[in-house]
Amino acid sequence: MKKIKIIILRCSIVEKKIISEMAKKCGLNLSEYCRSQAMHGEVNAIPELSKDEIDYFHLLKMYCSNFNRIANLIRDKDPQLVDNIRELVNKLTLLQQRII
Incomplete structure (x- = not known):
């Protein structure tokens, strides 16, 4: 109004x-x-919010999307599931190394 x-x-x-x-x-x-x-x-x-907090929220949103994709792949029994999970694990590992 x-x-x-x-x-x-x-x-x-x-x-x-x-x-x-x-x-x-x-x-x-x-x-x-x-x-x-x-x-x-x-x-x-x-x-x-600080810039760091905004960045963390973006990361959380990305993780949420990725986990939803994994859940959908499991539900649909996609044969590329293992490759997608490996890619996610690699990204998480790189992020963890950046933080530490």
Whole structure:
């Protein structure tokens, strides 16, 4: 829904700084944060992720996809199953060596 109405809120400089910091910690802009607080009385904070955390989530997503593929191959009794499993094991081994 397009937001076109404006509500003016008066606060001190310190209060605005505190509210802005809280909004930033939640990953929201000031308007979104104030609107959520006013309508729901709470804000579900989604902290900003670091680059490493984002990379780990991408890896987890890739692992999930690979394991789903393995499950599908087992279910379908694909003859290339062993090769695909070996490839996955090799990738996991390389990743483990990078981490250690």
